[in-house]
Amino acid sequence: MTDATTITVRGDASYGITVGRGILSPLGEALPPAARKVLVIHPPTLAEQAERLRSQLVGDREVLLAEIPDAEAGKRIEVAAFCWQVMGKADFTRTDAVVGFGGGAVTDLAGFVAATWLRGVEVVQVPTTVLGMVDAAVGGKTGVNTAEGKNLVGAFWAPRAVICDLDLLDTLSRNERVAGYAEVVKAGFIWAPEILDLVEADPENAVDPQSAAFRRTIELAIEMKARVVGEDLREAGLREILNYGHTLGHAIEHAERYRWRHGAAISVGMVFAAELSRLAGRLPDAAAQRHRDILESLGLPTSYRPGAWPQLLSTMQRDKKSRGGMLRFIVLDDIAKPTVLQAPDESLLFAAYQEVAG
Secondary structure, three states: OEEEEEEEEOOOOOEEEEEEEOOOOOHHHHOOOOOOEEEEEEOHHHHHHHHHHHHHHOOOOEEEEEEOOOHHHHOOHHHHHHHHHHHHHOOOOOOOEEEEEEOHHHHHHHHHHHHHHHHOOEEEEEEOOHHHHHHHOOOOEEEEEEOOEEEEEEEEOOOOEEEEEHHHHOOOOHHHHHHHHHHHHHHHHHOOHHHHHHHHHOHHHHOOOOOHHHHHHHHHHHHHHHHHHHHOOOOOOHHHHHHOOHHHHHHHHHHOOOOOOHHHHHHHHHHHHHHHHHHOOOOOHHHHHHHHHHHHHOOOOOOEOHHHHHHHHHHHHOOOOOEOOEOEEEEEEEOOEEEEEEOOOHHHHHHHHHOOEO
């Protein structure tokens, strides 16, 4: 292991997030000492790497592999049931463990499986995408999708550790990296403006996993989320700011039957939230325009279908972020000054959507 950074999530269940290169070797040390059985959950694209990981972990442990469908297709209750079946047949006990090895959908599913098996076993997350490293694997929010929406069934379950090996990102396509990088940009808008400055200075360098700027923005995004979830594990207050761009973004994902990348949908959602902030008299025009400029410089979308508004509004009204039937949006008073806008008038929402319809 060389030049590794450890970021601590503090709280009732503190854990470390290790960022660096060549840091998968100590994975066994992150597992519970009492674990005699380990289930590694992974997508088909990582089958060979998962087998190498299994070989690395065996010894006095039994290590099983559970291959699940890629991306959002893996976040279904039927897939969780398959994992439970594997664990049941292998007689997993409460001292055994799960490893989530994959992108955000895999770590979400692995966390949910761990949270629900025998009411909770330890999970170590090994995210293999940008999105997984800065968002899904950090914070303990786990879940599966249903026909009615995304992540409507889930649990809060903090991981034992998170290992972010940047070597795993080198083979990803630029498109894949950029889709995940939308969550990094979100961290810049709500908390760490340094991220925005680095992207504006050189967008291509910012998404190059070999660059110092890339690692810096990844660590800043993780530090932001670690601090927020450490103070608010169950989204009772501060953690809600992480939903910036997600209310409309999740509705777009649902409308597209999850064929859109999460980051692409959140990109449009952030522009919508910025326009909503601007039209509500909160966000300066220049800050709203900065959203478009930064996201477009990375090649992320900033608009969606004009005629989709009725469907999107209906989906947002069912979103888990609404309370008592009232829609809630995270908006900005300025860069890095997030706040809540509750029950905005539908005419204001429609006007904001017109700014992204195209």
